[in-house]
Amino acid sequence: MGKRQINATLYLESRISWKGKEFVVEETPEGYLFAYGKYRTKILATDMPEWYVYGYLYKQHGYISAKNVKHLLYVPNYTIDNHYLKYDSLFISYGEPIEPYEYSEGRHWYKGHGHVLYGSIIVDFVKAAGKHSGYGVKERNPQLFMAADNRQ
Numbered sequence: 001m002g003k004r005q006i007n008a009t010l011y012l013e014s015r016i017s018w019k020g021k022e023f024v025v026e027e028t029p030e031g032y033l034f035a036y037g038k039y040r041t042k043i044l045a046t047d048m049p050e051w052y053v054y055g056y057l058y059k060q061h062g063y064i065s066a067k068n069v070k071h072l073l074y075v076p077n078y079t080i081d082n083h084y085l086k087y088d089s090l091f092i093s094y095g096e097p098i099e100p101y102e103y104s105e106g107r108h109w110y111k112g113h114g115h116v117l118y119g120s121i122i123v124d125f126v127k128a129a130g131k132h133s134g135y136g137v138k139e140r141n142p143q144l145f146m147a148a149d150n151r152q
Contacts, residue, residue, distance in 0.1 A: 006043060006048070008039075008065075009114060010035070010037065010057065010065070010115060011033040011048070011052070011062050012034050012037040012063075013034075013045075013060060013061045014034065014037075014061075015027075015037055015040070016037070016059070025060075028040065031044055031045065037060070037062070045063075049067075051067040052064065052065055053065075055117075055119075055124060057117065057121065064115060064125065066125055066133060067132045068133055069093070069133040070093055070094055070095055071096075071097050072098075072135065073090070074090050075088065075089040076088045085120055086118070088119075088122060090118075090125065091110050091115075092116070093112050095112075096112040098110050099112055
């Protein structure tokens with residue numbers, strides 16, 4: 001079989017959708033992945049290049065690209081300190097800068113990101129982004145570099 005064209009930055013093992021009043025999890029019997037968690041592909045896990053990081057993303061397992069990363073923003077959670085990285089966030093952008101904005105009085109979020117990671121995949125993704133995107137984690141975000149180093 002020919003080489004598969006892999007363009008999406010996110011491939012998930014299943015697709016979650018609403019059917020009536022409940023969630024339905026759809027998987028393919030062949031093991032094909034869903035691009036962006038929506039679109040069925042003919043891509044298998046064995047087809048994924050080395051720059052795709054496997055982990056728990058968006059309440060399911062899948063692969064996220066660490067290639068062509070332009071911006072990362074690490075937001076630690078200082079409220080709950082006994083769950084290392086579990087409630088921390090990593091905002092990822094493959095193009096435009098990530099910027100904060102206030103969406104209601106006293107509440108803020110970030111715009112310009114393509115994906116948000118939570119939990120232990122943050123460390124694996126940061127290492128892969130440094131390797132495959134040439135993203136200088138230590139220079140651009142020392143706090144994130146320290147989190148990745150302390151996990152080893």
